[in-house]
Structure formats: structure tokens, C-alpha cells
Amino acid sequence: MKLAYWMYAGPAHIGTLRVASSFKNVHAIMHAPLGDDYFNVMRSMLERERDFTPVTASIVDRHVLARGSQEKVVENIARKDKEERPDLIVLTPTCTSSILQEDLQNFVNRASTDSYSDVILADVNHYRVNELQAADRTLEQIVRYYLEKEQAERFTFVSEPLSKIPSVNIIGMFTLGFHNQHDCRELKRLFQDLGIQVNEVIPEGGCVEHLRNLPKAWFNFVPYREVGLMTAMYLEREYGMPYVATTPMGVVATAECIREMQACINLFAPAINETLVNYEPYIDYQTRFVSQAAWFSRSIDCQNLTGKRAVVFGDTTHAAAMTKILAREMGVQVVCAGTYCKHDADWFKEQVHGYCDEVLVTDDHTEVGDMIARVEPAAIFGTQMERHIGKRLDIPCGVISAPVHIQNFPLGYRPFLGYEGTNQIADLVYNSFTLGMEDHLLEIFGGHDTKEVITKSLSTDSDLAWDVDSQLELNKIPGFVRGKIKRNTEKYARQKQVDKITVEIMYAAKEALSA
């Protein structure tokens, strides 16, 4: 048992549901007790999703405990099959069903014999993997299922011919992902600039029937380390497809990523269209003139950031990229870089080696909080949790990674990847630091306004007495509205020509004034 208030990565089934509901026309059925379908609320609220989330629960209740859930699960699958005609139904186990140890695979087999949809059981162990690992696995599972099905239908292993012009699959765009929609748009733009065709984007907006086209692409691109690597490795193993897994976040990393793509393309280019590609001029032009970040790091603004101390914490992709941007592109001193992805700690340590003073790998937010309190950075780049730690310690924080709140699902265009992403990040960094500086200066010079506000009440000569009870009642009211309520009550009392305010008067005032 572990005492916990907050967790960075969610439970496994959330990962599976994120994959399933990112695809078009895929329905997930959770084997779960009442109330576990909280995922639907998150998707509907955070993503402001217009469509009903394609996730339903096959409810585990007392009856199920007594008799097993076999009939119920099979019925629910059959029913959903009729109602919505999905291409695929993913039966999703939860922590509860893991303990029940029912043979869910058997239910899936039974249900799939007479359903129009394909039915699979998500292969995740709730107690061994977290949200991100589960998403990675489920995505690979679905891709493998459809490719194997395709091969089986053709009776022999046939390799798809590659497309005429260089093409790519983007693997790992998700619902509820941190700025994923904006990143996806930015990446598509990047590929268009480079003359690379986007073959398939999975899972977001993808269609399972199109998965068979995956091998047509020249290479795969995995923008985020947490989810998609397993799929890319599977495709490399089975179809010999190379993949690029360098996240194009920051000017240097974006260039690196583009050079890796160039290598992938030049692997096949001579054979297919007899030309080699050279992206160096593109990288040079973008770096110097499209992205403002390279110029920014030269400018006087950024000079002032030199040697400022920062802390970075987040998922491996964003925390590693951010650490490198701060250290090598802006001259900021990263005193501590950390991640909550404990399963991928080695990769993270290797990435940030040489770019930070210390590394912290933990999923305990109190440890992160203690570290921040100890090193007292000038700014924090982390998740929502770090933002709140920053609030408490009065240190500005830029949010760079999930878990996030609704304000990290902006309506405006805010990619973190690609050349536009570098501009966004420069703004984020600069705003975090200058705001901190501004506050500091204000404090030194004694605040904006040196004149003290004497009173905020309408009348300064209050002739009204508040009895003890009403005063206690007044104190129960949250501070930010207390003044208003006090004023309104006194106004009411004056109208009624009462000179002693009691609790009754307070309530009467509320009733009268809200009317």
C-alpha cells in the first residue's frame, strides 16, 4: 500500500481508451463498476468533444460478482455491434476485472463469431503498466491485429509496394494528448514543405480499415517517445520499415530529426525515383528566418536569461527536449531535470546527460515539490502539479507536459513541435522568466501603487453593529465575496432602518437583494 494524493500517469485502461477513441468508428467496452467511465467526462470536457465518446461500460455489480459477467459482456458487445456498427470493438479490462480473473478472451471469441465488428481484448495488466505503457501496447496490438489479418487473407506474406514519392506514417497522435492536435498540424506542414506525403496518421482520426496501407510508407515517424515506439519497432521487424523517433522540439532537435528523415528517404530514393534529397538548405533557411528562436537566443532579451536557474519536470519526451532547449539554445542553467516515466528512466538520463546538474526520476509529487523548494529556481517548466507547487512557492511555471487541465487544450494554434513550435516555446520560456523578474522588481520598488486603499466599502462611517453570531456567519463566507456581502447587508439594513445586524437580517438581505 502506498499513501498517494496525486498521480502523474493514469491507470492502464485510460491508455487503452485513448487509443480506441482516437480511431474513427472504434468502440471500447469497459468491464468496470459504475462510475469508472470517468474517461468520457475527461474527453468531453478537456477536448470539448462534440461527439459522444465511443466508450461504454459493461457494468460489474453484485450480480456479476455472484454469477460471473459472461452473458452480460457478450450481450453488451452484441448490442453495441447492432447499435453503432463499429469496425472494431475493444474490450477493455480495468483494475476490478483484473482481480476477477474472468476469461475475457473467451467472451471475446464468443462475441466475435456472430458480430459484424471485429472484437479484441486489450492486452494490458492493470497492476504492471500505466496509462502511457498501456496506450503503447494497445496501439501495437491493433496494428498487428489488422496487418496479420491482412496477411492471413492473402494466404502468403506480400509486401506492399512503396509509394511513388517519399511518404511517412505519423504514429502516436492521440485524444487527450498534450497539444497533440496542434503538433499534428505542424508536422503535416513540415512534411509538405519537405515534399513528403503523409500516408497514415494513427491513431487520431485514423480508420482501422486503412491500417493495411501502413507498409506503403517509406518510413515511420514517432513524435512522442511514450506512445508509438512499440508499433514502429513491430513494423521495422516485420516489414523492414525504418523509423525516426527524434522529437522535433527545439531548433537543434528539429534539424536532427529532419536529417534522420533525409537518411531514411535516401535509403529508397535511388531505387524508386533516382534522386537523393538534401534538406540542409531548408533547415538553414527555416532556422534563421522562419523560426524566431535562433534569433531570439542571440537577442538581448535572451542574454538576460544566461545562467538563470530552472527546473524541468514532465514526461520523458517533453522534459528531455525542454532541458536541452533551455541548456543549449538559451543558456539557462537547468539545475534539475526529471521525469515521472520511471519505466524509461535510462533513456531519459542518457538524453539529459551534460545538460543539467542533477536528474530526478520519481512519480511522487512531494519529492518533486521538495526538490523545487530546495533548489529555488527562477522558473519551473513542468506539469499542472508543478504549476501549483510554483504558486505556493511564488515561482513562475510554464506547463510543458501532461497531466494538464483544460487550459492546456487551447483553441488557438499552439504546437510544441516543428519550427512554429520553437516560437511558441521561446514565448513560453521568456514569459515565465520575465514575469518572475517583473514581480521581483515590483517588490524591490515597493509595488505598483504606494497609496494604501483605505476602504473598499461604500460608506466609511458605518453606524451598524454586527452581533456576534452574524459576525461569525460573515467570517464563514469566502474572503473574496465577504466585502460585497457585508456591503449589501448593511445597505439592506439601512433601508429597513435596522441598526443591529443579526443572522436573520443577513439571510433576509440575501433573499431581497438576489431577487
Place this chain on the structure above:
Amino acid sequence: MLSSPTSETLTFECETGNYHTFCPISCVAWLYQKIEDSFFLVVGTKTCGYFLQNALGVMIFAEPRYAMAELEEGDISAQLNDYQELKRLCLQIKKDRNPSVIVWIGTCTTEIIKMDLEGMAPRLEAEIQIPIVVARANGLDYAFTQGEDTVLAAMAHRCPVHYAAENEQGEHGQALEGLLSALPTTEHTHSTLLNTQAPLVLFGSLPSTVASQLSLELKRQSIQVSGWLPAQRYTELPSVGEGVYVCGINPFLSRTATTLMRRRKCKLIGAPFPIGPDGTRAWVEKICSVFGIEPQGLEEREAQVWASLKDYLDIVRGKSVFFMGDNLLEVSLARFLIRCGMLVYEIGIPYMDKRYQAAELALLQKTCQDMNVPLPRIVEKPDNYSQVQRMRELQPDLAITGMAHANPLEARGISTKWSVEFTFAQIHGFTNARDILELVTRPLRRNNSLESLGWAGLVKNKTDQSYT
């Protein structure tokens, strides 16, 4: 509006139970704030923790007095000793927060692995010297607000004993007072009441302001409220026992009511719930009738409140509502909205205790007759999918629904109000009637301001594809 009321008696239907609601462990969110010296320990998995973290949002960051005892693989496979593990965590909580009570919330997982929380609690309580209350608020058995019911039912066992004997008050009473003064009870002597009325304990968690508003409402009828379950602090739990009258203020407290009646020998006053001015009046009247008091000035008070609601009533009159059902407040709210002149198509509700809600159901029926509208259908354990189909037919002006369906329905041109807000807003008593209508009319007022823009349906159909 429909002129001929159809059926004379209420009909209850029961569907599949495939509906969205909050997990009952969410009750810790408001109960830890209500009971100031408590600490809530939810014994469950990451799934429970993730739900709390997301549902309670910013509260997490305010050093809340609740935490997860997160079960790991070793706990599930019984490689670790539950008792030792819980002891370790509870000692840590004692050291860090020193609460007056620790409430263990049992979850689905503790049910399935049959962790004997009730058996361990008394032993551990004796060992660490902090009361431990066990409530099984799990999703296998309960929905959302019923979580509070399980906690309060467990607390009812901890209330100090009330000694009924009025005539022995002289010597015995004083001796008792001497004895009890060492104990953390506050109002064990209710003998100084206004008119030697029997003690009345109200049950249900309310913000303290609303609780004092309701107490005051009864005081106007010279009825003294001798205590609330729960009180502001665990150490102030009211005394209950034979001769004590109890009355519920929320429709989801049937287990608490049963416990108070059967185990603590209290007398339950079955009244409609004080939601809306009509409900509040009926509630006060019922309590008065039990104590043999002629209510004073209630009618005028109700009329006055209705008059002050006029602007909102003009908005809602004639509009139709559909309750998808998730928090058990549905019947009371529907009854109030019908009185406001609305037409209720369907009352979805997770669970219907016809005995505990009898008075409320009777008032609903009467209200429908008075307003000359057909009785709504009451659907227990609703099926959200079928409900959405029905809504497509009926096109209600307002759907009161959970967050999972709110945005998709709005995109399809059906106005929605998020049902959970009714759980957190102040909706009880005469004073707060306006707040209910404030919530109900908000989508309708928003519609008025956006009316001329012509963007009601915002879901893509085939003709829109070409522009993407």
C-alpha cells in the same frame, strides 16, 4: 401544454443500468470539507485515485485532508499484510495531520478481495487511539451521492447516546453531565428547549450557512434543532437514541435513515425535502405537525419567495426538461420545476427508495395534479443510450445530465445543465430557491443571448465535409 393528465399513479420503470454517474467515493470531496477534523482514506487502486484527482481538480492542490491508500499487486495477491499496511499509513496520517477521526472508504477492489475493513478498524482504533469509521462507498453497490449515505450511516453508529428520561433530569442528568463532560459531545442536554419539545436531529451534509438557514427556519416555528449529522466537527456529533426525532434533508440518505431508526431507535419524520420553496414549506409543515405546532406565516413566506422568483419563472414556464439521472436529487428537483410551470418528460434516477422518498413522491403527484400536467415517467437504473434516443424524439428544451453527455448534446442543439452542479450548489431552503433557478435558467438565458446567430447544430454532416 398537454391538457389531460394521463395516468393517475406514478409508474416506475427499470432499465439496464448502463448510465454515467460519479463513483460514490467522490463524497470525500464535500465531506472532508464539512467535517473539519476528519481525514478520509480511500482504500483502492490507481483508478479510484485518478477519478478523484480529475473530478476534484483544483482541490487536490490545496493539501486536502484525504488520500488514497493505493493497493499494489502485493496487496491484491495477499503477499502483504493488510493490517500492517493500513497501520503504517494511519500512523503516518496521525503524525502529519492529527485528525479526530479517520474514515476508511472501501472501494470495489476491497469488496472483491474481501478485505475485512470493518474487522480491522476496531483493533487498529484501539492501537493507534484514533476513531476509525468504515464506509463502503463502492461502485458495485452505489451511485454518486449514495457515498455520503454510507458514510453518514457509519457515523450514525458513533453518535453519543441520548438519554431520554426527562424526569430524571435533576440528579441523574447532572451526574451524567459530569460524566459526559469529559467526552467530546456538545449538546447532550437538550432539556432547555423552547417548549419542552422532543429533540430533533437533522441528517445530511450541508454547508454550514445553509444548515443555519434551515435551523433558523424551524426556530421561527419555535422548533429547536438539537443537532446535525454530520456536525462541523466529528467531536460534535449529535446524540441520538430513543425519543429523538430525525429528519433527512436530502433524498439520497435512505441507509442513514434506516440506521437511525433501526439501530439507534430514533423516530423518522418522513417529509418532502426542503428543495424549492414548495418543498421547504412542506418540510417545515411536516415537522411542525409531528411536534403538534401550528405553522406560523409559512404560506406568506412561500408566496413571497415565489414572487421574488418571477423573472426566472417567466423564462422557464412552459419549457420541457429531461433528467438523465445520476445524483438522486432528481425527484425533488423535478417536483420543484413542475411547480415552476415546466414540463418534465422523464426522471432518470440511479436508485429509488419508495419508502424513504414516499412523502416526496406524494408531493410530486399532487404537484402534477395542481399544475395539470401528466405524471413524468420515473426510470430507475436508466440506460443512457436509450435515453439519448428518446431525447432525439422529444427534443426537450433542457436536459439535466452528466458531463459525459453535456457537450455532445449541446452540439446537437439540445441545451444542457450539468447535473453535478446541483450537488455542490446551495439549493436548500427558502433562501436558496433562486440559486436552483439560476442554474436551470443559465442555458436558457445563454440561448437567448445567442439566439440570432444561427449556430445551433454544430455536428458535422456530409455536406460539411468539403470544407475541412
